[in-house]
Amino acid sequence: MGRAQSWRGARCAERFRRRRDLTHRYQERRLDLPIALKDCPAWARRFGGNGQISGHRERFDEPKPVGSGLILQPTGLTVLADLGLLDDILALGSRIDRLHGADAKTGRTVLDVRYDAQRRSRFGLAVHRAALFGVLFGAVRREAIAIETGVELETLETGERATLICGNGRRIGPFDLVVDASGSRSRLRQRVQNPGELRPLAYGAFWASLGWRGDGFDEHALLQRYDRASVMIGVLPIGRPEPGAEKMAAFFWSLKPADAEQVRATGLDAWKARLVRLWPECEAFTRQLDSFDQLSLARYGHHTLKVPAGRRWAIIGDAAHSTSPQLGQGANMALLDAAALNYALIGTDRVDTALEVYVRARRWHVRVFQALSLMLTPFYQSDSTVMPFVRDRLVASVAKIPPAPNILASMVAGTMIDPFRRIGIKEAQWPLRCGG
Template sequence: MGNSLDIAIAGAGPAGRAAALYLTRAEHRVTIFERFDQPKPVGSGLILQPTGLTVLADLGLLDDILALGSRIDRLHGADARTGRTVLDVRYDAQRGGRFGLAVHRAALFGVLFRAARRQAITIETGIELKTLETGERATLICGNGRRIGSFDLVVDASGSRSKLRRCVTNPGEPRSLAYGAFWASLGWRGEGFDEHALLQRYDKASVMIGVLPIGRPEPGAGKMAAFFWSLKPADAECVWAAGLDAWKARLAGLWPACAAFTDQIDSFDQLSLARYGHHTMKTPAGRRLAVIGDAAHSTSPQLGQGANMALLDAAALNYALIGTDRIDTALGAYVGARRWHVRVFQALSLVLTPFYQSDSIVMPFVRDRLVATLAKVPPAPQFLASMVTGTVLNPFKPIGLAEALWPDRFGG
């Protein structure tokens, strides 16, 4: 786009900051509006897949995040009672030297925050956005009635609880999923655990315990792990009432080695209760409005694609704007570039989640016996790797990116 635009971005999370970096680099005038008084990361850990890492490489931030994260080569899950392997996904099942990078959310936040500060991107905090008015330009309207603007374009990166997305035709609302999880960020204890793998234990589909090495939250800090245990948010009160020792004893009975992590938990206050919902916008754009990240598509973390999809959205919007001088044409190109990749992974997540988080007896039975066996037979290992890496469909070409070249050695 030849003209420099005035662009408002709602939300200072990974999607919003990545979009701000891209659009500032394209010489647009960008302001981020954040509802919290102090922007901060939310959650414990995540895996940056080759998709998200490619976007960070495009932004010149790959070395920064590699220095903090933990390389992941494998996802392994076993039945807690029998020890039978029921999930074994290896990145090297595909050619190309791909890997995942597990990071503390604070690490990703910090890398993007420091990059935004270097670019002197304006951020206004304590701004609760309710809606917007559009015409020749767009005006933001706060919950207290304050009007902000006008802007050529508004980018909604305000997450799954977005209010701005209601300005799009048929936005829909997230459907709450039955299962959420307790999460904690703890010190890494390596004995008996693979520092390059996400390890999980299952009791049917109603309990999933996981340990993910997530590297360092910031330069110079100690190595950490994300520890999680799935449960229905509605059952959390019962867990709290039974007490911490009872909860630890239950986990130790299913996975004795995880005591290395639960022993670090002295209070339920160290645990965050995450709730999940599923939602896919048919058209994540409206008049002078683009919707990206969890505001456009949210789901369970089972496939671990949330932050990666958000980063791809930010890149797609940037390159769509570069490709034309008309905002409405650019928004149409953005929607088209992301449509099938988003829909395929949203569908895969919806189908697969009940095999790992549900009350079903049949699904985990099928998972443990049929699926685990078939997953060893080609081309299943390659397909599973492509699901995890986010490359079942090529997400790069439609948005104008080339996948980063993965070196044989790992930096960091």
């Protein structure tokens, strides 16, 4: 035990020394780095600590989280550990050890993935978006980073420096670098060469954040029920949105956004009755729903920028690559982008060189997981009858045969391709216990 503690202490000291030396190199000059922010205050926190950010611009009247629950994979948790925020988020979230899905009619297991199949002690952490936002935003405020709200950014002009243009014609800048973290419907993205179009996916989901009810559910698992690929019901324990709050669950039902009005017209009671017929234990959650107003409709799209950077600006998160949440990588990809851009800028004196390093560092990890998401989503969300048949009979059987469990675990964890080495960070040391 003493040796292990000494070894870990030495590793922490070495990592701190390396980051300190790099930071001192970079602090010799100051860059003005505004952030068009939607879903990645992690980048503001990271560079605010180095005294580099002039501020960030937020479209809403006040910064706030958007969405329900998500799973922080070992990738995203490693970035939070590198920021010194791992303990804060562990105190709020719910540790997830496995993902389990079954056919709603037969009870046949069709998905069973354990994080520790690839590497012992790995896990995911399910969190309310408010918890992740609160941890990151609290760190941003502690760094006294300026935040300007109610700003509707329209485009930007780039040259020797970059200037943001607002919808009302106001000009903000100039800046050394603009970071676009404004989400999948980014307007700024249209300025990049070959931006492509966001392709809407046929299926989205109704979701709600509800009080956690443990009877018949595992607090350390994402549980799902399927009826072919046209119906997917999910219950994800997401811990607490803030310290002292009650434990919650993200509850979701997949459907086509085009069918949402028809479902509403049929009535809440009819929809709840159908859901309970497929998964009786879910009545513990459906009885918390009194109105469709408690349900949000999520719409998904697929889009990948070939080069998530331009002259004097970088694109991270969903603005650079968005897809179905089937693999649960979205927030984790954004955190990895933020870390990659941070270390690229720290490691060189030239912004254009740093952007090239950032693009290279993230290229293959993003492309592989975007392709996997596009390929696998129809097995769980589509009108196909063939794909769920293959999923239930063939894939479910093959998934039990080594090395399939390891491969599935690496897909879910986000580590099928090592995302850490090119960025310059090492995977976190995982605690044995966590969760709020």
